[in-house]
Amino acid sequence: MMSTDVVAQDTDGSVGTGKAQAKSLFTDSDFDEAIEIVATSADRDAVNAAGTKLRSGRLSAIRALVPHLTDPRRPPSDYLTRAVSGDVDMGDHSFWLIQDILESHTSKMDAIYSPLQKDSVAKWLADREGMSLAQLRREACIGAFERILAMGKRHPNFDVRPVVVSYAAKLVELDNAVRNERQPASPPGNAR
Helix, strand or coil, X not given: CECXXXXXXXXXXXXXXXXXXXXXXXXXXXXXXXXXXXXXXXXXXXXXXXXXXXXXXXXXXXXXXXXXXXXXXXXXXXXXXCCCCCCCCHHHHHHHHHHHHHCXXXXXXXXXXXXXXXXXXXXXXXXXXXXXXXXXXXXXXHHHHHHHHHHHHHCCCCCCHXXXXXXXXXXXXXXXXXXXXXXXXXXXXXXX
């Protein structure tokens, strides 16, 4: 079955839903295969390619990854890991890949503000069933914004202003992406 919601990011890396996006030809079985490569392969190129495929897979990839959040298998490589130490399992990799898809607008350093947690991301997604990827990304950004503001209240000596400004700009971009996806496309011949 061909996935219809698999779309690459704009060529400039933005989260938008503009005309510069190209549809992917990945199927659900392609994502299942990519997950198995991450879980079982020690081939660096294959694991990195599988990670790239999953990150670009949007909602279809997320749906394929969610059941693996509790997958206890230990991948034989650490090519996709973010762990500093300790053992990681396929559930960790699945979470990180979901986080990459939903929070591609943030840096790895900003992950500390993420509202997404491995033990609750499945519920977070279920509570937002039916939302588009742009809407989910916007929800994640709002959650991060709330966490930043709460951190500022808990730690008044910590200057959250630069991060607040950064996330406010990201939220504007995500608001535009949501607004753009709601606008109907112009029929052929009506383009200006």
